[in-house]
Amino acid sequence: MRDNAKGGALTEVTFYILLSLYTPKHGYAVMQFIEEKTGGRLSLGAGTLYGALNSLQDKGWIASYGDDTSRKKEYLITSQGKEIAQKEFVRLKELLCVASGIVGGTA
Amino acid sequence: MRKKCYRFFGAFLTAHSNWLNKMSEKGYRLIRIGKLLYEFEPCTPGQYLYQVEFVADKSKDNAEDYVHFLEDIGYRVFFKNINLNYSIGKIRWRPWAEQGGKISTNKSTFNHELLIVEKTSDGKPFELHTTYEDKAEYCRQLQKPWLFLFLAAAIMGIIMRTWIWGIISVASLIVLIMYQIEHTRLRKLSKEKEW
Numbered sequence: 001m002r003d004n005a006k007g008g009a010l011t012e013v014t015f016y017i018l019l020s021l022y023t024p025k026h027g028y029a030v031m032q033f034i035e036e037k038t039g040g041r042l043s044l045g046a047g048t049l050y051g052a053l054n055s056l057q058d059k060g061w062i063a064s065y066g067d068d069t070s071r072k073k074e075y076l077i078t079s080q081g082k083e084i085a086q087k088e089f090v091r092l093k094e095l096l097c098v099a100s101g102i103v104g105g106t107a
Numbered sequence: 108m109r110k111k112c113y114r115f116f117g118a119f120l121t122a123h124s125n126w127l128n129k130m131s132e133k134g135y136r137l138i139r140i141g142k143l144l145y146e147f148e149p150c151t152p153g154q155y156l157y158q159v160e161f162v163a164d165k166s167k168d169n170a171e172d173y174v175h176f177l178e179d180i181g182y183r184v185f186f187k188n189i190n191l192n193y194s195i196g197k198i199r200w201r202p203w204a205e206q207g208g209k210i211s212t213n214k215s216t217f218n219h220e221l222l223i224v225e226k227t228s229d230g231k232p233f234e235l236h237t238t239y240e241d242k243a244e245y246c247r248q249l250q251k252p253w254l255f256l257f258l259a260a261a262i263m264g265i266i267m268r269t270w271i272w273g274i275i276s277v278a279s280l281i282v283l284i285m286y287q288i289e290h291t292r293l294r295k296l297s298k299e300k301e302w
Contacts, residue, residue: 002240011301013238028180042302046224047160047235047245050176072179 010088012042013052017062018077018085024065026072027053056081110135110147118189118282120159120221120249127157127223137225140185142218156226156233163189163220164248166207170216182224189220203251239297246293250286253279 003010010018013034020033027049035043044052053075056062061081065074077085112130116123127137127145135147136155162170174184199211211217226233236242257279264272 011238013301026179027176031180043231043237045234045237045241046177046180046182048237048241050173051241051244073176 009091010084013044013048014056015085015088016042017049017052017056018081021062021075021077021081024074024076026074030075108149109138112145112147113143114145115143115191116159120161123221123223124157124159127159131155131157137185137223140187140223142188142191154228156228158224158226158233158235159187160222160224160235161189161220161245161249162222163201163211163216164204164208164251165216166205167215167219168207169205170208170219174222177222177224182226184225185223186219187221187223188218190218192218201252201255203255238302239293239300243290243293243297246286246290250283250290253283253286257283 003014016034016037017030019037020030025033027046030053031044031046031049053062057064057075060078061084062075063078065076114126116126130137130145130147131150132153134149134152136150137145137157138148139146162173165173174186177184197213197217199217201209201211204211204216208216224235236245257276260272260276260279264270264276
């Protein structure tokens, strides 16, 4: 699975990492955030998270936060990353709106 | 009572981590390592989980950055050698490594090919790579040195016309193919699901 930045569809891992970084967090806090929000359904391995954080940093969607003197390295979403997340949010809302009219439910 | 064991696992990464996990189940926690030495101290059985990770494809800076990341998460990390080499002042050419890691010396990444990563058990399984795309990528990194070894051994075999290089090249070709099968399987899975 890959992110499709043009069409808007992000992988769940990418979207959750972006969401977690609206406030600055270090690696372990990102892991905990995702596990908590998904009720343990999605649990990221440290190696996978490391690779994902680096590739999001290369894309400019997130950046390291704070000075290098602090012991633990923290990350924060960039304005470009927020734009991407916003677009995905709108796309999902539209999808949800269509689906709730057809599949039903009280969403 | 501290316990000392002497083992060599070479490129058998799964056997390596399985053994460390078995020691932990018996109540021994790894505290020190040498080239062949593993020193343990008593712990609550099953308190610690281990993974062995291949990092020889990384440059010195990137390997250290990765170790810091793992330590920040709360894991304990040991650097480990994959080969047995006791001579001083070694230089290795790693055409399969990333930029900055292609020349390996005993000042940089030589004898630092593996990481032993220790996690305090929280009842859940311990995996470093969880998405299929990342698993496939890691599998590719494990495969690359075998391609190099196969080509080098095949060329040596042809030039020197000795059967020993022939055996090495056939053996590395078998490993290469095994990794290729695994990589293809993971790639296929990664197209169907994320993890």
